[in-house]
Amino acid sequence: MHIFGKILGLFFGFSFGGPIGAMFGLFIGHQFDKARKLRDAGFDSSFGNGPNQQERQSEFFKSAFAVMGHVSKAKGQVTREEIELASTMMERMNLHGEQRRAAQEAFREGKQSGFPLETVLERVRISSGGRHDLLQFFLELQISAAFADGELDPSEREILHIIARGLGFSSAQLDQRLRMQEAAFRFQQGGFGGQQGREHTGQSGWQQKSSHNQLSDAYKLLGVESDADAKTVKRAYRKLMNEHHPDKLIAKGLPPEMMNVAKEKAQEIQNAYDMIKKTKGF
Incomplete structure (x- = not known):
């Protein structure tokens, strides 16, 4: 716990400037403690100046x-599906040369x-500035890794709970994301998540495959109940x-390398919404 700077700042601030000086000294001490926390986490920083965007x-x-x-x-034991997922993720990010080697080494x-x-x-929390969207994206990448073989092992679920807590998400939030990811996995298997499915089904096939189960997965992918109204x-x-x-x-x-993955996720959400609109006539 980093409070040494606050204590010193408060003491010297009060000694030289009374209550007002104490407040100013407390602020300076807080910045000092913040810098120490970043440095201890592995970043070079000075008085709150963290790593730059590229870092x-x-x-x-x-x-x-x-x-x-x-x-x-x-x-x-790492399965073949999980190794393939890592390779597929690198392909989706168009990683080659040094970038691909860095990803493989990290893996x-x-x-x-x-x-x-x-x-x-x-x-990760510090480098992302605590931004919810970025941390959520990071968590979803790990959920995708756990679902590489199409199912979630209890040991994988346990690790995901540790990851979620470490990123600042509750167990309830993780469970919701797991349900959404499981539905997304089935939704993609049905041919709605990518170009390959559309090539094989075509528009008429898309309509034919709009079964109750696929529609239910579309709702779950969006995180809403199947009886939700158009506004919800x-x-x-x-x-x-x-x-x-x-x-x-x-x-x-x-990271720019992850742009394509973000695009695919956005398209997945769009596909689910389009299916619900078309089927329900919203």
Whole structure:
């Protein structure tokens, strides 16, 4: 706990300036303690000046793949599906050369025993400035890694709860995201999440596949009940699109390499909303 600077600032401020000086000294001491916290977390900083945008993006990028590697090892052995997911994620991000090697190295580090998960998560929170949208994106990447083989093992669920807490999310928030991701996985399998599905089904196939189960998954993907009215569905859709808008995420510090992943997530949300509108006649 960093309070040494506050104590010194309060003491000297009061000694030289009375109550007003004490307030000023407390402020200066707080900035000093904040700088120490950043430095202890692995960043070079001085009086609150943290890493620049590029450094924060690099920290986010490497941590994402390292934690992904840690999640993949949750069951004791990394499966072929989980290795393929990491490779697919690198392809989606168009990683080549040094960037790809950095991602692979981070993924391997995450698989090592003694990986300092909680310390890494703390650094992610600091490097992201505590921005909810960025931390949520980070969590969703890890949920995707856990769902690589289409199911969630109890050990993977336990790790995800640790990750969620480390990023500042409650168990209830994680459970909601897990339900949404599970529905998204099924939704994509039904051909609504990507170009491949559309090529095989076409417009008539899209209509034919609009079964009750697929519609139910579309609602769950948006995080609403299947009997939700048009206003509720639209509000949920707008909230999710605002949280996952690629340009907004990049502006807040998302690494440019992850832009395509953000675009795909936004398209997934759009597809679910379009299906509900078309089927329900909203």
